[in-house]
Amino acid sequence: MLELRRLRLLRELHERGTIAAVADALQFTPSAVSQQLAILERETGVTLLEKAGRGVRLTDPAVVLVGHATALLDRAARAEADLAAAAGTVAGRARIATFQSVALQLAIPAMDALRTHAPQLRTELIEAEPEQAIPALALGDLDLVLGDEWQHQPLRLPAGLERHELFDDQVQLATCERLRDATFSDLEHEAWTTGHPGMAWDEMTQRTCRELGGFEPDIRHRTNDATVSLALVARGLAVALVPGLAIPQEHPGIALRSTGVTRRILAVVRAADAARPSVQALISALRR
Incomplete structure (x- = not known):
């Protein structure tokens, strides 16, 4: 049975490019990441990584496995979101990214309201342009991105993300x-x-x-x-x-x-997390 945590490390390596970047993002040591990937190789019985200069790259079988890992991790995230929704508790950590004007007029007032209505939810704000924040959201480094969409320039989202329109x-x-x-x-x-x-x-x-x-x-x-x-x-x-x-x-x-x-203001979240009470509470606060 393949272990989800190791599959996630392989997917992260595919997305981030280096073991050091994976370790930094997930707060592991590089040696721990390498060790877990070596265990995954033994579990699968195929070579997943090969040397590439000073680093490594994924083999063709590893890329195939990444596709399956993405689907499995998405299903696991949806299951966790459904369980959280059934429990109904708004708690945990919510990392929000947006740019200055939306932070001042929208994100900060919403966070202030959640401090009263959802005191167990820890909200964190990061100032970032959508061009940087959207990929970080897809990788799991953020939980919600407040972005904008102009009439002449539709916002294109990677697979696995969904948009919630707030206002014009x-x-x-x-x-x-x-x-x-x-x-x-x-x-x-x-x-x-x-x-x-x-x-x-x-x-x-x-x-x-x-x-x-x-x-x-x-x-x-x-x-x-x-x-x-x-x-x-x-x-x-x-x-x-x-x-x-x-x-x-x-x-x-x-x-x-x-x-x-006009420009349309949007909240973007991972589709697998959309049912989480914390995400629902964030979107509701932003609509007020």
Whole structure:
């Protein structure tokens, strides 16, 4: 009978690439990981690992076994989730990852509410962009990721993850007071601020300027912190398209107007864990 813990180590090695990375993620020593994988080789009777430079790589039979291991581990996780749901106790550890604006306006208030409604649940917050957080969730390093999906850029999830839509966030055009009455096309020759190249915020800004104004924006300032962009806007140094969640209630020196552009805020979890009371409690708190 193959042991699930050893199968998980093999799957982790397939995903993470090195024994050191597996050991670090699972809080084992590298020698303990190697020892358990050697036992798994003896149990299966086939060679699972072969030398590759200073490290190791999986053999073809090992890759086949990883596919079965993934299915078995998923079934085991679903069984644990169903048992937890039957018990009905909201407890344990919940690791949440998201980015700044959603953390401030959504994650932290939800965690505060859970402190009262689910005192046995330990919540942990990690600031991370979805591009890094989603793979970590799939690997089991996180329990829930708060992400976003733009109209022009659907969020693609790896197998085994599922999405829970929370609400739509309205994107605002932010200018200084001097430009309050300017039309969108009037802003062609203004300086713009947005996210770094390749980020969804940057792509949304460029696409919206083309579609609503008919021009390519002169992007002079790049930051993934909307607070920095809004400070530039308030001083008349730039204009910006900013999601509503990132805009504080008090924003002196800044004029706002709706654009009709939205992003959808999502909670992403592992499908095998969706029935867990802790995950259900998190999603319910985020919807309040």
